[in-house]
Amino acid sequence: AQSVTQLGSHVSVSEGALVLLRCNYSSSVPPYLFWYVQYPNQGLQLLLKYTSAATLVKGINGFEAEFKKSETSFHLTKPSAHMSDAAEYFCAVSDGGFGNEKLTFGTGTRLTIIP
């Protein structure tokens, strides 16, 4: 069974500072990995995804994540935080089964941006 662990339920960074949100995965098969963002009172929006192509994945809003098989990690980064990045971020893994895109989510990391 797949699972993801997000270290740090709350992360605070200053505006303009590096954002680093950690995600480690466990999977018995090559995983598909995703980062979703949830802004207040909104649904989940896909930031980026890894599906066994390039290990460095670029997403929307300047975010990127690197798949590291040796570390079973898929950390999310952004070089310079913006106030609009304040949201909850979820790492997720998929088993990619046919006709089924079941996602297993982490517990989420709430990102706060300090002006």
Added chain:
Amino acid sequence: EPEVTQTPSHQVTQMGQEVILRCVPISNHLYFYWYRQILGQKVEFLVSFYNNEISEKSEIFDDQFSVERPDGSNFTLKIRSTKLEDSAMYFCASGDRAYTGELFFGEGSRLTVL
């Protein structure tokens, strides 16, 4: 931009009552899902639906839950007899292909069971 829409945005019900949550997925999508998020907890998979049948369901999705796509556009989640522990945000999602995991989520329906 196409989006998944959910109604109602918030429903309050008494324990034991039936609840139907409605979703309109993106029109050309073939895969449909319900997830839920209990306050302060992780987003959990409930059920996936493809080709007019359930393709997978979680342990949470017991006999009190059912899904259907009654008219080719709506996708509904029914809870037959609600329990206090069913209080959560329920998210509908849809996708247009297998293997990509790119699901498009609605804004959620908050269910409060009293």
